[in-house]
Amino acid sequence: MQATFLLLLSAVIELQAAPATLTDHLSQAGWQLDKFTQIRPGLTHIAASKRGEDPLKLQLIALEPGQFDGQLKLATATGLYPALTPLPDIAKRHQALAGINGGFFVMQRQDGIPGDPVGAVIVDGMLLSEANGALASVIIGPDDAVDFINEPAISADLQLDHQFWLEFTGINRAAGLVRNCGPTSSTVRHDVTCQQNDELILWQHPPDNFAAEIISAEGGPKRMLCYVILNDRLTRLDPANLPKELPGPMILATGSYIEALKTHIGRNVSIHQAPNLPQNLLSSGPSLIKQGQSADFETQQGWPQGHLPDWIEGQHPRSIIAQTNTGMILLMTIDGRQPGFSTGISIPALKELLLKLKVQNALNLDGGGSSTLWLEDKVINSPSSGAPRAIANAILMLPY
Incomplete structure (x- = not known):
């Protein structure tokens, strides 16, 4: 009986420690923790910021497979196709717990x-x-x-x-x-x-x-x-x-x-x-991290040398889906184009951050004015246009 209790206790401690490890990595990368909330077992919300001449605001939802009792879902804008509608409308239509904008x-x-x-x-x-x-x-x-x-x-x-x-x-x-x-x-x-x-x-x-x-x-x-x-x-x-x-x-x-x-x-x-x-698949780009390694994947994925250099090197809002080396799935936005609040981040700087978070694989989603993160009936990041942009699809976390 005691051995069983200790095993359960160890599992609980490990469960709580996994998202906390993300905050440690963020702190070591120079970010300040603004919020850490366990939404439900296996689902955690983290908000962090960087201060200085080029401030940054980060919102992150961490899902632990096997612990979260819901499911991931790829959803289109409406029942018609193709179409455009803001993320809050997509999330409400599917009664989603959380979600992020999808591809281009x-x-x-x-x-x-x-x-x-x-x-x-x-x-x-x-x-x-x-x-x-x-x-x-x-x-x-x-x-x-x-x-x-x-x-x-x-x-x-x-x-x-x-x-x-x-x-x-x-x-x-x-x-x-x-x-x-x-x-x-x-x-x-x-x-x-x-x-x-x-x-x-x-x-x-x-x-x-x-x-x-x-x-x-x-x-x-x-x-x-x-x-x-x-x-x-x-x-x-x-x-x-x-x-x-x-x-x-x-x-x-x-x-x-x-x-x-x-x-x-x-x-x-x-x-x-x-x-x-597969039942659900979304294409986007560029790849940010592959098998724990960073490289110039963008040069082979639509951004060859000299094409849209500011898109890569400039500071812009970004949306990302990633998975850490422990299996945690991350939906993350970094706000941008808002001087004094959050300037945005370049693709090279984003890769560097993801490596510090021990990310194993990461894919860049549509960014700029499309970057939107939804949690518990509200947008939790700050879209650069002031309101959520109408988008084509979204990655959702359903509570069932």
Whole structure:
């Protein structure tokens, strides 16, 4: 009996010590602890600050797998896709205990459809956005687990007459406009939109405003044909006269794909998603820490030498998902662009901090005005624009 009690006591002490170790690491890195609160078993909130000429404010939620009785969840902005809405709305819709903004996305109509994510996104087993070709990814779940990987080369295919295969060049996005370019790592450029003449785009659940919002996308191709699958047959529709209610998935073709589909109209076709997909996956970048090591991962992930140097070296708001060498999962924001309160942090300085926190793997999420951290029905960081920005997706901690 005494031995059992001592084992339980040891486990409790170890549980309490794990987040406290983070505060020790922060203190050793020159940060002052402002707040330390255990929200529930396995979930702790830490706030810290740095004073001086370039002050900094940090908010951190630490989750201990196996101790937290909830689950991690990747969520889109709304039930429609793509779409944009602030983190508080996403968190409330899912009754989330905590959450952080997700990956990069199209913001301006000239770059595609606002809310279209950059890189691969899988939610509840459904591929919602194709791979970018260079980013890193994090697998969310099952339960309270994460796995940091290179972005998988995943898309979907169109099978023609049971024998010919065409890979979709895009999923749920405007034809002809590729945010961050790609699809190979050598051509990827962060915050750059490239035009693509030859496109085969799959829209799994076309929105009601499909004709106005997607077909007429600014900067898209001059000629585009639309198709649906009716009774397993490829059926062409007039882009200028689409029905209000679209019968199932929509296929858009431009350039050489128009010719490739011409002889298959009225014939058997089917759509195939890549097999063995994780349930939830988010692509972002750059990688900050891999297997406990720091390197210039950004040069291979959309920020080659000389491209957007201020994005890397400048002091900006940042959002991060990370995992320590003891397995703790961290959701963290560092506020920025607020002189006298928090100036922001550069990517090199952020890597240095994460190494001091004994982080094993870390992925940079969308930062700047998107950086938002939510806990117990409120935003706990200070978004640089004064209010939470509308975003495309979020990583949530659900209390069940």
